[in-house]
Amino acid sequence: MSVTTQDALAVRLDALRKAIAAKDLDALLLTNITNIGYMTGFSGSSAYGLVTAEEAILITDGRYAIRVREEAPNFTPIIAAGSGGYIGSLQETLTARPAIQKLGFEADHMTVSQHERFVKDLPEGVSLVPASGLVEVLRLTKDAIEVAKTRRAIDVAQSAFLSVKHLLRPGVSEREFAAELDFAMRKNGAQKTAFESIVASGPQSAHPHHSPNGRIFEVGDFITIDWGAEVDGYCSDITRTVFIGSDADVTPKHREVYATVLEAQRMAIAAIAPGKNGQEIDAIARDHIAARGYGEAFAHSLGHSLGRTVHDGPGFSTRSQDFILKPGMIMTVEPGVYLEGWGGLRIEEDVLVTEDGCETLTSLPNEFEALGG
Numbered sequence: 435m436s437v438t439t440q441d442a443l444a445v446r447l448d449a450l451r452k453a454i455a456a457k458d459l460d461a462l463l464l465t466n467i468t469n470i471g472y473m474t475g476f477s478g479s480s481a482y483g484l485v486t487a488e489e490a491i492l493i494t495d496g497r498y499a500i501r502v503r504e505e506a507p508n509f510t511p512i513i514a515a516g517s518g519g520y521i522g523s524l525q526e527t528l529t530a531r532p533a534i535q536k537l538g539f540e541a542d543h544m545t546v547s548q549h550e551r552f553v554k555d556l557p558e559g560v561s562l563v564p565a566s567g568l569v570e571v572l573r574l575t576k577d578a579i580e581v582a583k584t585r586r587a588i589d590v591a592q593s594a595f596l597s598v599k600h601l602l603r604p605g606v607s608e609r610e611f612a613a614e615l616d617f618a619m620r621k622n623g624a625q626k627t628a629f630e631s632i633v634a635s636g637p638q639s640a641h642p643h644h645s646p647n648g649r650i651f652e653v654g655d656f657i658t659i660d661w662g663a664e665v666d667g668y669c670s671d672i673t674r675t676v677f678i679g680s681d682a683d684v685t686p687k688h689r690e691v692y693a694t695v696l697e698a699q700r701m702a703i704a705a706i707a708p709g710k711n712g713q714e715i716d717a718i719a720r721d722h723i724a725a726r727g728y729g730e731a732f733a734h735s736l737g738h739s740l741g742r743t744v745h746d747g748p749g750f751s752t753r754s755q756d757f758i759l760k761p762g763m764i765m766t767v768e769p770g771v772y773l774e775g776w777g778g779l780r781i782e783e784d785v786l787v788t789e790d791g792c793e794t795l796t797s798l799p800n801e802f803e804a805l806g807g
Contacts, residue, residue: 442577443475443508451487453568459538461486462565463524466543468742469569471667474506482520483509484527486534493523521555529557538565574739574747575762580668581786584740584764585795587628587670588784591663592798594618595674602676602805604653608633608646611659619663628662628669628744639675639777642734642770653679656688656777662744669744671766672796673782677804684804691728691771692779692802698722698769699781699800702736702750706785706792708761712754719769720752728771731778737766740784763787764795 450473454462464470464483470492473483478498484491492509494502495516502511514523528534539552541564552562576584598614612633619627634644636655644658651657660673675692677684698719705718716736723732738749741764748757749765759765764786772778781800785792 439579442579446473446572447490447508449572450485457565460534460536462538466540472573472742474509476502476506482524493520525555525557528560535559536561536563538563542566570747573741575760576764583666583668587663587665587668588795590619590622590624590665591661591670591672594622602657604651607648607650608635609648612646615661624663624665626664628664632660634658637775637777640772640774642772651678653683656779658780667742669740670784671740671744673768673780675779679804680806681804694723694726694728695769695771695779695781699767702767703785708759710759712748712750712757716750716752731771731773737768740764740766759787761787761789
């Protein structure tokens with residue numbers, strides 16, 4: 435019997451209630467819209483959620499009166515008097531429920547000024563208790579529906595790249611290629627790009643998070659493209675690096691650096707399995723790159739969790755010894771080498787942690803490729 439979206443949402447709600455009880459809270463106030471969407475199925479841009487042991491309430495405004503009923507049947511909707519009326523509706527809701535005294539809130543997503551206003555406007559007797567990460571922990575492990583949506587986001591991004599790959603040639607600018615790639619993702623089914631696409635060419639490819647500009651592709655360039663699509667609320671994140679020119683234009687250094695990064699990635703992916711920690715996976719790739727003489731040129735973490743946001747939680751880094759891999763986690767693996775004044779490259783795959791290892795979800799070829807000049 436297949437699991438429906440409503441089944442999955444019910445499982446999440448039950449898990450959150452257990453987490454709330456473990457924190458000895460009477461209720462949890464959700465204000466982060468990404469977490470609200472994950473818990474409710476609601477796709478609107480503005481809402482508050484209130485979860486107790488017995489009730490689940492979603493406060494939004496008239497813009498979403500129809501949508502909230504259609505998308506979030508597990509939550510009782512309350513329609514506030516405009517987006518500015520949310521706190522008033524929350525105040526009324528809590529006043530009618532005097533048993534709620536210890537109200538957890540998402541401290542990582544609330545500003546000081548918001549907190550001050552809540553303290554001022556909430557009913558007497560209600561105390562705000564920091565309760566960070568309760569939903570984020572649930573988001574780390576994806577169910578079958580989430581995995582399917584991520585696969586679709588990957589398919590959309592990969593198809594888009596293949597449709598514009600012919601533009602990776604001399605005379606095209608970084609900005610032009612990025613625009614064509616972004617449009618292709620939307621045309622292929624993405625609601626939006628998962629992040630600002632990175633197109634970094636020549637010496638500018640030494641910048642890991644370069645913003646595309648007017649530089650024109652030239653023979654002899656490495657071009658690093660880092661892009662992703664958001665489909666049904668889930669993101670993909672892929673990086674490929676190509677060489678512009680013929681085989682005769684490729685230098686031994688280009689091949690050496692590329693081989694170093696690709697080998698490091700394959701070694702790390704082969705080691706991914708439940709029970710491993712993020713630090714040890716990072717170290718496999720990092721140590722290999724260092725052994726080849728490029729350790730200082732790999733200046734970022736090996737990867738991160740992927741889901742409703744591009745950086746959906748912890749990942750593979752030198753500080754991730756407490757991050758333990760579990761089946762259902764979706765991770766990026768993206769080693770890189772960046773040499774100032776020369777250029778750089780990164781190769782990135784999206785992988786799903788399975789019961790006995792992992793599955794690479796991305797499928798674009800990642801061998802060294804020279805696109806004839």
